[in-house]
Amino acid sequence: MRFRPCIDIHNGKVKQIVGSSLCDTDNSAVDNFVSGQDAAYYAELYRKDGLKGGHVILLNSSDSEYYEADCRQAEKALAAYPGGLQIGGGVTAGNAGKFLNMGASHVIVTSYVFRGGKIDYENLKQLEKAAGKDHIVLDLSCRKKNDSYFIVTDRWQKFTDTAVSHATLDELAAHCDEFLIHAVDVEGKSAGIDEQLADLIGSWKGIPVTYAGGVRTVDDLKRLYQAGAGRLDVTVGSALDLFGGSLQYEDVVNYCKIPQSR
Numbered sequence: 001m002r003f004r005p006c007i008d009i010h011n012g013k014v015k016q017i018v019g020s021s022l023c024d025t026d027n028s029a030v031d032n033f034v035s036g037q038d039a040a041y042y043a044e045l046y047r048k049d050g051l052k053g054g055h056v057i058l059l060n061s062s063d064s065e066y067y068e069a070d071c072r073q074a075e076k077a078l079a080a081y082p083g084g085l086q087i088g089g090g091v092t093a094g095n096a097g098k099f100l101n102m103g104a105s106h107v108i109v110t111s112y113v114f115r116g117g118k119i120d121y122e123n124l125k126q127l128e129k130a131a132g133k134d135h136i137v138l139d140l141s142c143r144k145k146n147d148s149y150f151i152v153t154d155r156w157q158k159f160t161d162t163a164v165s166h167a168t169l170d171e172l173a174a175h176c177d178e179f180l181i182h183a184v185d186v187e188g189k190s191a192g193i194d195e196q197l198a199d200l201i202g203s204w205k206g207i208p209v210t211y212a213g214g215v216r217t218v219d220d221l222k223r224l225y226q227a228g229a230g231r232l233d234v235t236v237g238s239a240l241d242l243f244g245g246s247l248q249y250e251d252v253v254n255y256c257k258i259p260q261s262r
Contacts, residue, residue, distance in 0.1 A: 001225050003256035004210045004235040005051050007042045007077050007085070010059040012069030014039055016238040017059065033244035039077035042242070047081040049253055053210075055108060055180065055235060058089025061155065078103035086137055088180070093126035100135060107131055108180055110139040111153040117160045124175055134177050140164055141182035141212075142197070149197055156184045164197075166204050173206045180235075183213030189238075193220050195227070202227030210235055216247060221255050 008015055014035040035042075039056065046054050056077050058070040067090060074087055079102070087099045088108025096107045113124050127136060141156055142149040142164045149164040162168060169179065181201055183194035193214045201209050202224070210233040211224055217239075224234050236252055239245040 001221070001228070001230050001256050002053065002233040003051055003252050004233050005042070005046045005054040006212075006235050006237050007039050007054065007056045007074075008059055008237065009039060009057065009070045009073045009089075011066045012073060014042065014073065015059070016243040032238040035243070039073040040080040043077035043080035043085060045242075047084055051253070052084050053105070053178075053233075054085050055210075056085050056087045056104070057108070058087070059155065060089070062090030074099075075102055086180075088137070088139060093123065093130040096127060096131040096135075100131060106135050106137045106177060108137040108139050110141065110151070113138065114151055114153045114160045114162060117158070119160075119162060119172075128175060133175060136176040137178045137180050138172055138176040139180045139182070140168075140172075141180070141184055141187075143184045144194075144197075149200070152184060156182070156187075164200065166200075169201070169204050169206060169209075176207070178208045178210065180210045180212065183211070186214035187212065187237075189214060192216060193223060195223065198224055198227040198232070202229070202232045205231070208233060212237070215239055216245070218247075218251055218255055221252065 010017060016033040056074050058074060060066045060070050078085060082103035083105050085104060086106040086108050087104040091107045091109045092112045099107050109127060113120055140151050143152050151160045151162045151164060152158060153160060183197045186194050191214055198211055212235040215234060215236045221234060224232055237243060239247040240249050242249050
């Protein structure tokens with residue numbers, strides 16, 4: 001299990017929000033934490049601690065008045081830790097190269113690939129051509145509906161008809177290097193993980209998968225470790241003391257680095 005730290009950017013500031021509260025129409029969200037530090041501060045911390053593969057997420061839509069401010073913050077982070085961070089939010093085949101040239105190791109993509117409620121294979125093909133399979137993370141963040149988990153797009157506001165299943169993971173793994181999966185219904189609430197989703201994705205054996213959503217204690221980390229037998233990576237946001245929470249950043253770093261702690 002690897003700890004994949006995050007830098008979430010909304011309205012030009014590093015934040016932690018309640019994921020399901022994000023709204024495009026007025027750039028609003030329920031804030032858990034608004035940082036007084038810029039994105040480079042967190043990137044430098046992650047670099048010093050040797051944490052690779054963290055996520056820089058631009059939470060505003062690409063047509064938002066704040067998107068360029070988000071991108072400026074992201075550029076600071078990527079400059080502070082070149083090759084150590086991934087970036088997502090408004091990524092397309094047209095701009096993927098720009099983000100990789102800024103220093104991102106991977107681009108994280110959802111809405112460009114899942115359009116009109118379905119997998120857009122033409123866009124996926126174009127993305128692979130622009131970025132290369134080895135630099136793509138597909139974000140399969142999902143919400144529960146009718147006892148299944150369906151991928152959601154557009155800042156997690158729109159359901160697709162694609163369920164997260166082992167068959168879906170098998171199919172899409174041929175087109176990317178990793179998966180990032182937020183449990184959207186518990187994201188940003190620090191109220192515990194979605195254990196059913198963790199078991200579903202943790203039991204799949206393929207390319208790297210990172211779980212996000214609801215982690216609040218070291219016991220949650222232990223549960224995720226068990227769900228994936230150590231294969232499932234984890235990201236933690238609002239619960240961390242870095243972002244105003246009670247879970248010690250150092251405890252997460254140490255748990256994920258030291259096998260004896262499990």
